Amino acid sequence: MGMVGGTLDAFIGGVHRRAAIMDGEIELVCGAFSSNPEKSKETGKALYLPENRVYADYEEMILKEKELSEGDRMDFVCIVTPNFVHYGPTKLALQNGFHVVCDKPITLNTEEAEEIAALVESTGLLFCLTHTYTGYPMVKEARAMIANGAIGKVRKVIVEYPQGWLSSFVEGQGTNKQAEWRTDPARSGASGGLGDIGTHAENLAEYVTGLHITQLCADLTIFVEGRLLDDDAHVLLRFNNGAKGILQNSQIANGEENDLNIRVYGETGGLEWNQMEPNTLIHKTNQGTRLVRTGVGNLSQAAQVHTRVPAGHPEGYFEAFANLYRNFALHVRARMEGTTVDPVYDFPTEKDGLRGMKFIDAVIASNKSDLKWTDF
Amino acid sequence: MGMVGGTLDAFIGGVHRRAAIMDGEIELVCGAFSSNPEKSKETGKALYLPENRVYADYEEMILKEKELSEGDRMDFVCIVTPNFVHYGPTKLALQNGFHVVCDKPITLNTEEAEEIAALVESTGLLFCLTHTYTGYPMVKEARAMIANGAIGKVRKVIVEYPQGWLSSFVEGQGTNKQAEWRTDPARSGASGGLGDIGTHAENLAEYVTGLHITQLCADLTIFVEGRLLDDDAHVLLRFNNGAKGILQNSQIANGEENDLNIRVYGETGGLEWNQMEPNTLIHKTNQGTRLVRTGVGNLSQAAQVHTRVPAGHPEGYFEAFANLYRNFALHVRARMEGTTVDPVYDFPTEKDGLRGMKFIDAVIASNKSDLKWTDF
């Protein structure tokens, strides 16, 4: 693969690289790691890339790689830049025949997202949006259980994503680049925490339940003085099957690390999953509680094929991320070989990306509205 | 004390009796336990009461006890009947000079509640509404910590009260009296789960934070076919200091037992408390997490005086309940002796009861409204 963005000091670039190579199916062969050519070169060197595969910018990378032979050139582009630099390289890659893995969100706004979605459709290329959290084995298990009727018809969904790292005006201290671009409308888009983490919650809720949110009612807040984008969101949800829900995300939930979690209640049981202890899925009924654990007992095929080690050897964030890459690689290779892939090896696509952008739009619209319900 | 309601097979009557006598300050001296005189007598006998102190109905009890000498007669009335029989005995007791302990809710509707509140005011008598959950030591600690600025100005409150016991049409099976009257508008009032448990959540949120809810936006649901009252509530909250919140309660959260819980986030930290493991209060900041435990370390006076045993000896529901009774007894005795009581020995009053009734009204109004926000 070829990487756009992801210098050594960028958090998410290293995550993508580790996730990509974990299963020995993907190799980093080239990159345009920074708009600063020096930093890009430095990164390429540290990653043991040959100098001629470290490019000045993504345009150069895509166009030069295209000229290489099929066996030599990168098979797909991986985009790990800040949000406002997702659209450009994605578009160019697709236009030049490269599959794309792109960090979330897909683009800066819905128009761009629709354009990308149309381009994926028209080119027939593969696009993976790294909604990491659906890569966990116990998320797969939850989805499989619900699909198989293990808790009956879904009635109620509570999904939360609290963090506390932006509890104060961190972005004004000049020391936290993450905080700076994530709270900057020009680089992050129309929303802050909602786009950054709220869409993970939305995606998780729909993925696990197999339902669609149809209406919502939102209360967005900027709690920290001087901040330009929302750092807290409370949203009531209604789903297409009549189920109801609550979504809340926050970056001012002081003391919370990264506590994405979901609870789903159906007619005959409930499920609970917490990202910070990802190898346990709690299955409750009025007759008792069962801990469903990675690697233990009779699990769905979906859970099994996304697990690498025996029970009790904790798998975490990297392994969930790597599941996305592994599945994407299987699809890329199947394309090359003209074969197909079992649908259990799934990954989030441009459709999830577009849906996320529309979710942001709907929440913002609802927040401005005096009416209770906004369609989604 | 004299008890109205609470036959042997009624759950809450036994709880009140155990809670009342726990600290040796209160004695059950008489009762009108049932509208069925036989059942009342039977209960009185099982409780070792003299026959002449077991009355046919609450009117008889209140009027006959009034005639006894001060040393002999009951000092207060305890009312543990279904909701629609709260107003009558409370009013008569107050009118005849008896203090009152009443199970929640205070009355069937707001008009009655206002009348009772006015009567308490005019008679100068004491009224305790048994919002049990604020009796836990770690709830006292949370309140004291927030009052002392331990987490800074409050920004965000999440309070939940999920249960699962009404996931199916239990009230139609003819075997569960609890389920029957709690889902019957005539006996329970205008709301079901909201009035039964949602008001506990509202009360807990306001008690712990010291704030008032000023606006809300509600989505009430009846999930179970045939049911007449709400069994699920999702409510967005706004507080008088600018804080925001979410309240949700449910009786169809399949597999949940009695999971009242609250999380409060302030500018400098967060607190979390779960009723099902009540002796732990979790204090989080971005620098780390601390478990505040009943009986351990430097706790507030409020936590200390509501704890009976050393650390690690779990106290539970009865002890929380007993804290209300003990505090009420201290106030009753202070009245008799013309002394005062340290405010740390607090208990919920008719004001909490009236506020709860208005909360129910506001949520129901919001639920019917197309507008997002309803004042409270």
Add this chain to the structure above:
Amino acid sequence: MGMVGGTLDAFIGGVHRRAAIMDGEIELVCGAFSSNPEKSKETGKALYLPENRVYADYEEMILKEKELSEGDRMDFVCIVTPNFVHYGPTKLALQNGFHVVCDKPITLNTEEAEEIAALVESTGLLFCLTHTYTGYPMVKEARAMIANGAIGKVRKVIVEYPQGWLSSFVEGQGTNKQAEWRTDPARSGASGGLGDIGTHAENLAEYVTGLHITQLCADLTIFVEGRLLDDDAHVLLRFNNGAKGILQNSQIANGEENDLNIRVYGETGGLEWNQMEPNTLIHKTNQGTRLVRTGVGNLSQAAQVHTRVPAGHPEGYFEAFANLYRNFALHVRARMEGTTVDPVYDFPTEKDGLRGMKFIDAVIASNKSDLKWTDF
């Protein structure tokens, strides 16, 4: 009942009183609360006892109460003095026809315990030793499950009782009476922590498994300088069915509150219970983990009859203690009425007390021995 010991400032006296009265079956009618007549009177007054039922010492109490009519006099004696004052009042009570409830340990040494056991046998009176922890519903459930083969033949038992409150030389500071007498050989007997809490662990292991320890290998330690009795014990165990185990208790496990816990592994499953979260019993098999919870699902009769409230309303230490008293009261009344009691309403007896004393002897002998195994 009549109480020996238990002034207002004594921890365990208040626990016994609350536990005894919880279910309305037992009333405190007299007491000899202290060797100091002033303190005894003061306590009696605070407990609303008539002056003539507050006695100067236990001899007076037992002899005077004996002279009262059957309906008036106490039905049994409750002994809550420090260890060295268990033997005397127990013996006198039994000799005068009173049943006895006695705090643990039964006596100061094995000779006394054997004498008491013989006296119980010869008088046919009832004796209850308050090994509180076997009163918890989930301990009852564990015992029932094992008896019913839920985990197969037991192979391995780990039982622990760590506390941290004696991590420093507390008894030398002149401010902690508990610490003083519990570390004083004259008042506590030949062992410290082992006798105080280790015997609870031993009793729990044998009660839950239905097995007997047959051999042990002990390493006792006094960690705190100046202390006269053991504050830590590590013991290997062998059971009569071939199972093996480990028992450890400590009062220098800094930061531990009162963490009695047990794990039992059989051929087909395992069980785990922790006193500090007593309403959960963890049932593990290689196929998965199940949380068995007080009040939830199909529990044994033994668990059900020792539970007072619905699921999710936590019961704790007082309720476990009260289960012992309630069961004892059922047996006392059955004696009066010439009826029998279902064996599910059990309580620890002088046999458990004698076994505990012998356990202490065996551990001390093993600790002194160079040989690995000491018979028990």
Add this chain to the structure above:
Amino acid sequence: MGMVGGTLDAFIGGVHRRAAIMDGEIELVCGAFSSNPEKSKETGKALYLPENRVYADYEEMILKEKELSEGDRMDFVCIVTPNFVHYGPTKLALQNGFHVVCDKPITLNTEEAEEIAALVESTGLLFCLTHTYTGYPMVKEARAMIANGAIGKVRKVIVEYPQGWLSSFVEGQGTNKQAEWRTDPARSGASGGLGDIGTHAENLAEYVTGLHITQLCADLTIFVEGRLLDDDAHVLLRFNNGAKGILQNSQIANGEENDLNIRVYGETGGLEWNQMEPNTLIHKTNQGTRLVRTGVGNLSQAAQVHTRVPAGHPEGYFEAFANLYRNFALHVRARMEGTTVDPVYDFPTEKDGLRGMKFIDAVIASNKSDLKWTDF
């Protein structure tokens, strides 16, 4: 690196490969994956190795690679064969100038281990034994805290490693190769569970506390009929500073997955860590409990440099494993470059391996002895 053992279906080979490549510092360049040349080739192909770097056996690999130029040949050998094939390739690799990473245990017996240790010493080469569990950030933190006096002088250590997967005669079913060789004295050595997992516990206890075990008293058991090696171990410990401890490991603890855990109590506090939730270290004192979390607050340098992602993104088994490889790689490179490495980048060596073998010897000797204590 070049790998000995580790076909596609072998659990631990894949773990080593993923761990080795995680940080982009190590590349698999050759291998002798199986004694079966076909399987070896197949594995090499699946791993995208050139055919000429897939060898028939380890002798061929080591000797042929030695002939390659320094830039081309492997830098070290990684040995992931069953226990009885550790000694041979390790010895040959060292004799031919290659550093070695070897799965645990170092050899089949102490004599071999001593020979290897001497060879490491005499050649000056690097040897890493993959005691994975000491690679976790919170284990590093525990060690740093104890070294810095955070809990005072250590008094008591409880270390446990229960598993349940060998609760029945799995090795006799012909379907579980892991079970077969791990219970076979010819391939595993003189002990079963003790050597397999008990030595992890021993290593963890000594690593975290910085102490040495000096005496022990063991009770080893074979619970499953037909099994040839121990499947359960109970061991009393004494340490060089006067501390005491308990070590227990089991493979018949039905329902346990892989629950390595340790508790250390010092004069002023205690620490607890559980491998199955590895990102939390519990720090207890008599004043309260604190959760020390990966990535949160002021952690030791040791914890920080072994963490890859921000707080709340769980790291697990692979990442702990990868920390060993990353540190080893830093040392290998420093050797090449003539530089030194900060001691915080540590890894287990042949010394740990030799100590583990001697621990096995001592436990077996103690188990056979009638005397309580055996020196270690």
